Amino acid sequence: MYFEENLKPEFVEGAMQAIDRKDVFKPLNLAPVYDLEIDFASTAIADAVSVIPGLERMEGRRVLYRSTEMKSIYRMIHASAMLGGKFAAFT
DSSP states (O other): OOOHHHHHHHHHHHHHHHHHTTTTOOOOOOOOOEEEEEEOSSHHHHHHHTTSTTOEEOSSSEEEEEESOHHHHHHHHHHHHHHHHHHHTTO
């Protein structure tokens, strides 16, 4: 175990080295990709919702929507719920 007074010079030296090398490191900007998978109660509802542009049919009752914006994901949840809910009343 190290005491604080023994480690302080090492921390200061390490911080100074990192500051001196700041140009070596470049920030990594990764655009997040959000996947929205919805598993509906029936294949008929998934059929109805699959006409929405951007939705991909994965399996019988499951659809997938992929976006880099959370706002777009929220809108797809809302659109799927609205259309799926309307269609579910007829099944």
